[in-house]
Amino acid sequence: MADSNAPKPSSSVKLVLLGEAAVGKSSLVLRFVNNDFQENKEPTIGAAFLTQKCNLPSRTIKFEIWDTAGQERFASLAPMYYRNAQAALVVYDLTKPTSLVKARHWVAELQRQASPGIVIALVGNKLDLTNDGEPGRGDGDGEGVEGEDSGDARKVSTEEAKSYAEEESLLFFETSAKTGYNVADVFTAIANAIPETSLKSTRGPGASNAVSRGGEEQRVNLNGPRETAKEGCAC
Amino acid sequence: MKSARPPLPPRPSLQATPKDRASLQSKPTTALSSMTIQTLSFPDGSRGTFSTTVENSTTNDGTSPTDGHDVSAMGFHPIGSARKQDTDESMSVMSMAPTLRPPGDLESLLVGDMAKRSPAWMLLRSQSASVQPFEVIRADQPSTFAGFEREFDDIPDESDKDWNDGDRLQVWKSKLKHYMILSSAGKPIYSRHGDLGLINSSMGVVQTIISFYEGAKSPLLGFTAGDARFVVATEGPLYFVAISRLGESDSQLRAQLNALYMQILSTLTLPVLTNIFANRPSTDLRRPLQGTETLLSSLADSFTRGSPSVLLGALECLRLRKSHRHSINNAFLKARAEPLLYGLIVAGGKLVSVIRPRRHSLHPSDLQLIFNMLFESGGIKAAGGENWIPLCLPAFNNRGYLYMYVSFLDGGPDDSASTTDTADTTDGDEAVAIILISPDKESFFALQKMRDDVVTELKKKGHLDLIKATAVKGRPSVTEIASSTHISHFLFKSRANVQFCMPSLQPTFNSLISRRRLMSLYSHLHAAMHARHSHLKVLHCVSDEATSLAWITPIFEFYCVAGPNTSRAVMTQGANKIMQWAKREEERLFIIGGGVF
Numbered sequence: 001m002a003d004s005n006a007p008k009p010s011s012s013v014k015l016v017l018l019g020e021a022a023v024g025k026s027s028l029v030l031r032f033v034n035n036d037f038q039e040n041k042e043p044t045i046g047a048a049f050l051t052q053k054c055n056l057p058s059r060t061i062k063f064e065i066w067d068t069a070g071q072e073r074f075a076s077l078a079p080m081y082y083r084n085a086q087a088a089l090v091v092y093d094l095t096k097p098t099s100l101v102k103a104r105h106w107v108a109e110l111q112r113q114a115s116p117g118i119v120i121a122l123v124g125n126k127l128d129l130t131n132d133g134e135p136g137r138g139d140g141d142g143e144g145v146e147g148e149d150s151g152d153a154r155k156v157s158t159e160e161a162k163s164y165a166e167e168e169s170l171l172f173f174e175t176s177a178k179t180g181y182n183v184a185d186v187f188t189a190i191a192n193a194i195p196e197t198s199l200k201s202t203r204g205p206g207a208s209n210a211v212s213r214g215g216e217e218q219r220v221n222l223n224g225p226r227e228t229a230k231e232g233c234a235c
Numbered sequence: 236m237k238s239a240r241p242p243l244p245p246r247p248s249l250q251a252t253p254k255d256r257a258s259l260q261s262k263p264t265t266a267l268s269s270m271t272i273q274t275l276s277f278p279d280g281s282r283g284t285f286s287t288t289v290e291n292s293t294t295n296d297g298t299s300p301t302d303g304h305d306v307s308a309m310g311f312h313p314i315g316s317a318r319k320q321d322t323d324e325s326m327s328v329m330s331m332a333p334t335l336r337p338p339g340d341l342e343s344l345l346v347g348d349m350a351k352r353s354p355a356w357m358l359l360r361s362q363s364a365s366v367q368p369f370e371v372i373r374a375d376q377p378s379t380f381a382g383f384e385r386e387f388d389d390i391p392d393e394s395d396k397d398w399n400d401g402d403r404l405q406v407w408k409s410k411l412k413h414y415m416i417l418s419s420a421g422k423p424i425y426s427r428h429g430d431l432g433l434i435n436s437s438m439g440v441v442q443t444i445i446s447f448y449e450g451a452k453s454p455l456l457g458f459t460a461g462d463a464r465f466v467v468a469t470e471g472p473l474y475f476v477a478i479s480r481l482g483e484s485d486s487q488l489r490a491q492l493n494a495l496y497m498q499i500l501s502t503l504t505l506p507v508l509t510n511i512f513a514n515r516p517s518t519d520l521r522r523p524l525q526g527t528e529t530l531l532s533s534l535a536d537s538f539t540r541g542s543p544s545v546l547l548g549a550l551e552c553l554r555l556r557k558s559h560r561h562s563i564n565n566a567f568l569k570a571r572a573e574p575l576l577y578g579l580i581v582a583g584g585k586l587v588s589v590i591r592p593r594r595h596s597l598h599p600s601d602l603q604l605i606f607n608m609l610f611e612s613g614g615i616k617a618a619g620g621e622n623w624i625p626l627c628l629p630a631f632n633n634r635g636y637l638y639m640y641v642s643f644l645d646g647g648p649d650d651s652a653s654t655t656d657t658a659d660t661t662d663g664d665e666a667v668a669i670i671l672i673s674p675d676k677e678s679f680f681a682l683q684k685m686r687d688d689v690v691t692e693l694k695k696k697g698h699l700d701l702i703k704a705t706a707v708k709g710r711p712s713v714t715e716i717a718s719s720t721h722i723s724h725f726l727f728k729s730r731a732n733v734q735f736c737m738p739s740l741q742p743t744f745n746s747l748i749s750r751r752r753l754m755s756l757y758s759h760l761h762a763a764m765h766a767r768h769s770h771l772k773v774l775h776c777v778s779d780e781a782t783s784l785a786w787i788t789p790i791f792e793f794y795c796v797a798g799p800n801t802s803r804a805v806m807t808q809g810a811n812k813i814m815q816w817a818k819r820e821e822e823r824l825f826i827i828g829g830g831v832f
């Protein structure tokens with residue numbers, strides 16, 4: 001790979017998270033940005049703005065993330081956050097069917113009102129509360145099994161959500177912000193799905209800054225253990 | 236307030252005869268008139284008005300309320316310890332026991348209580364003035380604060396199989412303080428303790444009682460049941476109820492309820508709240524308020540823990556050199572973005588800098604809501620990014636939203652530092668935040684750029700490090716402020732600036748309970764000074780737990796506390812020292828005007 005010394009082009013992607021309150025939007029962001037999880041997270045007030053880089057083989061993507069509060073009274077402010085967004089993460093809680101209904105509303109609103117090329121990912125969160133907690137991670141340290149002896153809390157089947165996502169041409173993932181399962185994958189998939197044409201390369205003083213920082217992260221990735229690739233968004 | 240009402244016990248006097256006492260007893264009411272007290276004008280530092288010599292002279296000539304130097308006119312208000320019946324008892328004991336009093340400590344002793352005190356108490360009492368407030372707690376009085384450690388523990392919820400409803404209700408009843416909010420149609424909206432399922436019937440009873448009086452056209456303001464005081468406030472379509480066994484006054488509880496109402500307005504605005512209920516009186520307000528329960532609870536808990544800021548209706552500033560504050564203000568002003576209405580820099584819950592338009596100033600009750608949101612409830616800090624929050628500042632304008640940009644400047648060792656002290660959160664939490672408020676909901680990125688500019692400028696001059704270091708250092712101790720006083724703690728409020736300062740709560744008032752005791756004492760003093768018909772300017776209180784002094788002028792309010800053995804002379808001397816310090820440091824302690832554009 002030649003990219004270890006040649007700085008990759010860098011572009012920013014505006015992303016918005018939408019979904020009912022308490023489905024885990026902030027937790028997904030916290031996992032993605034800080035690789036952290038809080039058991040009893042206090043509800044978001046208003047909206048939070050965060051940034052995080054994601055290294056693709058060909059370029060560095062800097063996500064500019066709006067994590068909105070899901071409460072109804074903020075609904076009228078939502079257009080402000082998705083208006084210029086290139087990507088949206090619409091989240092539901094797969095132990096709570098009404099949250100998928102709400103997610104469908106958001107998808108419909110985005111398709112009506114957001115910019116036409118917007119990439120939408122449907123995300124069913126709290127997979128750790130279901131029996132198929134972490135399908136990809138069978139190498140068990142036992143940790144995943146422990147909390148789930150009370151049985152399966154899943155209320156939304158994978159098939160139902162997946163077929164809906166296919167109908168509407170959405171990306172689809174089931175995640176756990178708690179264990180980190182699939183979280184980085186969502187963001188990577190979004191980064192890959194953004195059409196090349198809608199990526200404005202950042203230029204000017206901010207751009208050089210971003211590029212050099214991207215380079216730094218890469219060095220860390222090269223030296224770091226393999227697992228970091230799973231957690232962060234170092235692809 | 237119960238304890239301020241009983242007739243003032245006489246000043247202990249060596250020559251006290253029954254006749255003297257009788258005449259003394261009738262005097263304090265007139266003696267406490269503002270005229271008498273004002274002649275005692277405290278020049279900064281020129282103590283002596285309270286000095287022992289004066290006291291000695293008055294002991295001999297009986298007392299004349301018109302005598303400007305008569306210190307007995309200061310009143311001798313025992314708090315807590317002297318109930319009405321104690322007063323009478325103390326009279327008889329006193330005439331028998333005058334020689335027991337140590338010389339030079341005449342004024343501070345409530346000799347009459349002596350017969351009832353335990354040997355242990357006497358022992359402690361006989362040791363010097365080093366006894367701290369509340370170190371001595373009378374064993375024969377069940378403490379109001381028993382169980383206060385568990386006040387903030389959660390009540391187990393329904394899913395907890397080990398608990399039945401009866402037991403959960405028992406835990407609920409054991410709480411010393413409750414706040415409830417319900418709609419006038421009887422729909423529960425909020426309760427600090429217990430899920431609404433558990434306490435639904437209690438809420439129903441409350442609603443029935445309130446609406447009964449409402450129907451009778453004489454609204455219910457408050458009542459007492461057992462040792463609990465109920466205070467009711469009606470705000471439009473909402474009922475607010477406070478239930479307290481902590482001895483707060485009605486007006487203090489009412490102010491707390493009003494703050495909860497302000498928090499609701501801050502979420503909804505007045506027109507929205509009014510419309511909701513005008514259209515559907517049976518609306519469940521929990522939905523529109525969803526996500527703000529934690530704000531109501533953190534506000535409620537700060538009242539229950541006892542908050543000087545709330546009690547005084549004032550804010551605390553970070554103490555900085557005048558020149559430093561000036562150049563921080565200038566850097567802040569220089570970076571000002573067009574849409575900015577108010578800009579604040581806050582460190583560890585203390586104000587560092589304010590910039591504002593010439594015609595507007597910020598109302599303390601609005602700032603209290605902002606500080607509660609940022610520093611008392613975890614929602615914003617935990618989000619870990621920048622925040623953009625629509626909110627209504629009801630004292631500024633209860634009809635519309637403003638938009639608040641919040642950025643915590645990282646670098647502070649947030650979590651590790653706060654483990655050193657658990658009770659005194661404001662002393663330990665030194666996070667620095669920049670708060671930029673605009674009427675324009677689209678101005679996030681303009682304000683974000685302003686923040687970057689401010690931070691760059693502050694870093695360049697080393698101000699950011701200075702702010703952080705000062706915040707980490709925390710409040711000074713009383714000894715650093717005024718060496719060799721016996722005063723353990725004080726509150727000083729500058730009335731003109733609507734700001735206050737206080738020394739560190741460490742180490743004496745570090746625990747949840749000792750801090751609550753201190754705050755209860757302050758709130759008793761405050762209530763006595765602010766009682767509707769009170770013209771008190773100075774109040775000196777003695778109990779077997781603590782000695783305290785309150786002193787109000789048009790310029791300031793001052794409250795201080797010392798151990799039970801502290802004489803009035805020593806107390807006054809200490810107060811004067813602190814006053815000199817406050818005067819000298821005024822421009823460091825307080826933001827005077829702030830940056831204006």
Ligand SMILES: Nc1nc2c(ncn2[C@@H]2O[C@H](COP(=O)(O)OP(=O)(O)O)[C@@H](O)[C@H]2O)c(=O)[nH]1
Nearest residue numbers: 021022023024025026027039041126176177178
């Ligand atoms: N078990 C589990 N809990 C989660 C997960 N994600 C979030 N939570 C919890 O769900 C609650 C709401 O999460 P939050 O991120 O605040 O939701 P938001 O309102 O959508 O931002 C919090 O108590 C989280 O700890 C998850 O993946 N698994």
Ligand SMILES: [Mg+2]
Nearest residue numbers: 025026043044
């Ligand atoms: Mg959230």
